[in-house]
Amino acid sequence: MKRYNLCLLGYGNVGRALVALLVKKSEAMRELYGIEWRITGVATRRMGWLASPEGFEAEALLSGEAASKALSPPPSNVSEWLRAARADVLFENTSLEPHTGEPAVSHVRAALESGAHAITANKGTVVHAYRELNELAREKGRRFMFESTVADCLPVFSLFREDFPAAELLSFSGLLNSTTGIILEEIERGGTFDEGVRRAQAMGVAETNPSYDVDGWDSTVKACAIANVLMNAQLKLEEVQRVGIRNLDAREVLEARAAGRPYKLVARAERTRDGRIKAVVRPEQLPLTDPLVGLDGSSLAVHFELDVLPGLTVIAHNPDVQSTAYGLLADFINAVR
Numbered sequence: 606m607k608r609y610n611l612c613l614l615g616y617g618n619v620g621r622a623l624v625a626l627l628v629k630k631s632e633a634m635r636e637l638y639g640i641e642w643r644i645t646g647v648a649t650r651r652m653g654w655l656a657s658p659e660g661f662e663a664e665a666l667l668s669g670e671a672a673s674k675a676l677s678p679p680p681s682n683v684s685e686w687l688r689a690a691r692a693d694v695l696f697e698n699t700s701l702e703p704h705t706g707e708p709a710v711s712h713v714r715a716a717l718e719s720g721a722h723a724i725t726a727n728k729g730t731v732v733h734a735y736r737e738l739n740e741l742a743r744e745k746g747r748r749f750m751f752e753s754t755v756a757d758c759l760p761v762f763s764l765f766r767e768d769f770p771a772a773e774l775l776s777f778s779g780l781l782n783s784t785t786g787i788i789l790e791e792i793e794r795g796g797t798f799d800e801g802v803r804r805a806q807a808m809g810v811a812e813t814n815p816s817y818d819v820d821g822w823d824s825t826v827k828a829c830a831i832a833n834v835l836m837n838a839q840l841k842l843e844e845v846q847r848v849g850i851r852n853l854d855a856r857e858v859l860e861a862r863a864a865g866r867p868y869k870l871v872a873r874a875e876r877t878r879d880g881r882i883k884a885v886v887r888p889e890q891l892p893l894t895d896p897l898v899g900l901d902g903s904s905l906a907v908h909f910e911l912d913v914l915p916g917l918t919v920i921a922h923n924p925d926v927q928s929t930a931y932g933l934l935a936d937f938i939n940a941v942r
């Protein structure tokens with residue numbers, strides 16, 4: 606039996622779902638993998654930097670009672686907080702900042718430097734610093750894990766790592782954003798764009814700033830993450846042709862659905878003959894026979910074309926914030942077992 610000190614940086618929808626899931630899966634983790642855990646640090650800008658090496662009661666964290674344990678004076682940097690909390694693992698779940706990936710990249714770097722594993726649902730870290738962070742993790746004998754960044758707990762990176770070693774990914778297309786799927790579904794049911802945004806927010810799946818969903822940034826960052834990790838590319842956000850769903854007219858959406866070619870916000874990337882990666886995110890009308898159609902609004906899917914297999918589609922039907930938390934929990938188990 607080994608006990609790990611866990612720290613959570615960012616404690617919103619995903620962080621809270623992770624704490625609840627850790628509690629729910631405690632016994633299974635102990636019995637199946639000999640893993641015990643306690644949460645010794647939690648931090649956000651508003652809560653401050655909480656640290657308690659003997660561990661917080663999960664119930665106190667979920668109810669907000671633990672807030673009185675904020676370090677005073679606050680630590681001068683993340684490393685100091687991680688030391689105070691004696692962190693073995695950092696879960697980085699702060700809000701997405703698509704253009705730089707900060708401060709999440711610095712948080713993950715500090716965790717690895719301090720000898721902790723770093724696990725994140727924040728895709729900014731992968732698109733802006735995958736190579737650096739992966740290399741740092743290797744040097745430190747720790748893991749940088751990020752399965753939840755692209756499609757919640759759907760296996761995307763682990764699928765290639767575990768089941769398709771040495772296979773070449775030629776292209777992919779995907780529905781990578783739940784919020785836009787929910788908005789389009791809401792409009793198809795006769796609702797409004799804003800009602801769709803509100804439904805996604807109530808489900809906890811919208812970005813902190815939902816314009817990152819609506820304008821295609823979230824899908825663009827995810828497309829870059831897949832290309833950079835699985836196609837060994839160095840794709841930058843500005844190289845992706847990006848059109849969101851903001852300017853789609855409700856009438857167009859309804860007509861498209863009635864004509865059997867509904868709109869979806871699709872991300873695509875392929876390796877061109879000259880070895881470059883061409884990527885695009887835009888609303889597309891897809892035929893009902895397309896593997897990406899026929900799913901509920903929040904569902905996520907990625908269709909891969911490999912040199913060894915012409916078509917492979919993975920689908921997450923109606924994932925929710927617990928599914929994201931599960932991707933983080935699975936990364937934790939896989940990092941330490």
Ligand SMILES: NC(=O)c1ccc[n+]([C@@H]2O[C@H](COP(=O)([O-])OP(=O)(O)OC[C@H]3O[C@@H](n4cnc5c(N)ncnc54)[C@H](OP(=O)(O)O)[C@@H]3O)[C@@H](O)[C@H]2O)c1
Nearest residue numbers: 615616617618619649650651698699700701726727810813
């Ligand atoms: N929700 C999902 O379904 C989902 C799915 C996959 C991936 N993700 C990713 O998971 C991450 C978290 O998403 P969420 O839904 O939990 O967001 P959220 O509910 O808005 O929570 C964000 C958390 O991060 C904290 N935070 C933001 N900036 C910070 C900073 N500079 N320093 C310290 N804390 C900071 C916020 O607290 P303060 O404002 O107090 O700082 C809050 O606790 C995002 O990167 C998102 O892209 C989310």
